[in-house]
Amino acid sequence: MRQRDAIKNRFKQILQSKSGESFPLIVAVALALLMILCGITEYMRLNIIAQGVRDAVQTAIISTVNDNYDDVYHGVREGYSGGYQPNDSSFEEGSYAIDFVQEFYDMSFPEAVSFLLGGEQGAEWRRYDESGAKQEKKEFVLPEAHTDMRRVYAYLMKKRFIDREVISHFAHAKTLYEDAKYHNAVFVGTDENGIARHAHKKGTYSDGDSFRANVTGSEPQYSFRHVGEGDTLHVFEAPIDLLSFLSLYPKDWRQQSYVTLDGVSEHAMLYVLERNPQITKVRLCLDHDPAGIEAAGRLREILRERGYTDIAVYAPHFKDWNEDVKARNGVTPIPAQEHPKIVACGELLGELSDICSEKNTKAATCQEHCSFCGNKKAARFLVGPLWETDTYTAIR
Numbered sequence: 001m002r003q004r005d006a007i008k009n010r011f012k013q014i015l016q017s018k019s020g021e022s023f024p025l026i027v028a029v030a031l032a033l034l035m036i037l038c039g040i041t042e043y044m045r046l047n048i049i050a051q052g053v054r055d056a057v058q059t060a061i062i063s064t065v066n067d068n069y070d071d072v073y074h075g076v077r078e079g080y081s082g083g084y085q086p087n088d089s090s091f092e093e094g095s096y097a098i099d100f101v102q103e104f105y106d107m108s109f110p111e112a113v114s115f116l117l118g119g120e121q122g123a124e125w126r127r128y129d130e131s132g133a134k135q136e137k138k139e140f141v142l143p144e145a146h147t148d149m150r151r152v153y154a155y156l157m158k159k160r161f162i163d164r165e166v167i168s169h170f171a172h173a174k175t176l177y178e179d180a181k182y183h184n185a186v187f188v189g190t191d192e193n194g195i196a197r198h199a200h201k202k203g204t205y206s207d208g209d210s211f212r213a214n215v216t217g218s219e220p221q222y223s224f225r226h227v228g229e230g231d232t233l234h235v236f237e238a239p240i241d242l243l244s245f246l247s248l249y250p251k252d253w254r255q256q257s258y259v260t261l262d263g264v265s266e267h268a269m270l271y272v273l274e275r276n277p278q279i280t281k282v283r284l285c286l287d288h289d290p291a292g293i294e295a296a297g298r299l300r301e302i303l304r305e306r307g308y309t310d311i312a313v314y315a316p317h318f319k320d321w322n323e324d325v326k327a328r329n330g331v332t333p334i335p336a337q338e339h340p341k342i343v344a345c346g347e348l349l350g351e352l353s354d355i356c357s358e359k360n361t362k363a364a365t366c367q368e369h370c371s372f373c374g375n376k377k378a379a380r381f382l383v384g385p386l387w388e389t390d391t392y393t394a395i396r
Helices: 002-016 023-067 069-081 097-105 109-116 150-159 164-172 239-248 267-275 290-305 321-328 340-358 391-395
Strands: 084-087 090-093 176-178 185-190 196-202 212-214 232-236 257-260 281-284 310-313
Touching: 150 164, 150 176, 150 185, 164 176, 164 239, 196 239, 232 239, 232 267, 239 257, 239 321, 257 267, 281 290, 290 310
Parallel strands: 232 257, 232 281, 281 310
Antiparallel strands: 084 090, 176 185, 185 196, 196 212
């Protein structure tokens, strides 16, 4: 106490001195404040740059997908959702935005970053032609419609087992039709004025891999959807998933809302929510595979940040909703793929539960579900008499 008083008195003497003793102290304080201010300013500047980089990469991904949808769909979907991509019948970790650009365009890491950011790190992403002039946004033009929809009806009903009434609803709404040149099924997304802004083409040929692509110039927030007057929005990866879900659960479906993401990006979902304040519940109906499970967790966090609390994950029994429809109609479906980290978590919790039993410690089920997919088993945790103090010592 005496030492503190002595220091305070010494500071007062220095500050009150007229002999110039306080000058070094004032300079030191001023320099310290200046350094703190510079540090705060630099931190804010770096945050702004980082946000700009994230926005630029996201814009580049969307534009690349729209222009090269059929070639890069898998790389974008798995990388966007959390880094799992197909490998024969299983999934392996890897493939983020920069990774897939390196793979599909045979670029080095610096070249891939430069490609995504328009040639400059931290700059707004733009496209330039060879002369250096900025290219105009490509015009969105719907493919010419065929005189009938016989091939689309045949494909969706006989190959995909979609309910005829569901197909007819969207056909009458002019958001589903058959194109004249290639007989693709075209799924149309419109803006608030009913003007077409997005179109997804799905091939109707049954041999080999089916063609799929977005029409050039499509705006991702206006993807294929149905908006009702109810309070629930169902979110799907692709139009076929949406139609399959309605075929499985047709009761009063027109009252609720449904939107497709053309992958796992959140833009279309957020657009529907912003335009329809009556929607308070969101049901994430993505594929039952590692990418879909991890994307559901990411989308759930995005929704929570925007104030939505009534969020649930609806997982198909098989790989996706159309596989569930096929199974109901006697076709062997593609099985679901669990998230490898959730499987490992469940195994670990099972071992911990065994330890609890040996030590007479109670194992309970958490009220909160797993953030990835609502898996109760993956969300179990240990509750014992010493939880607040020394639970881990008790179970060792």
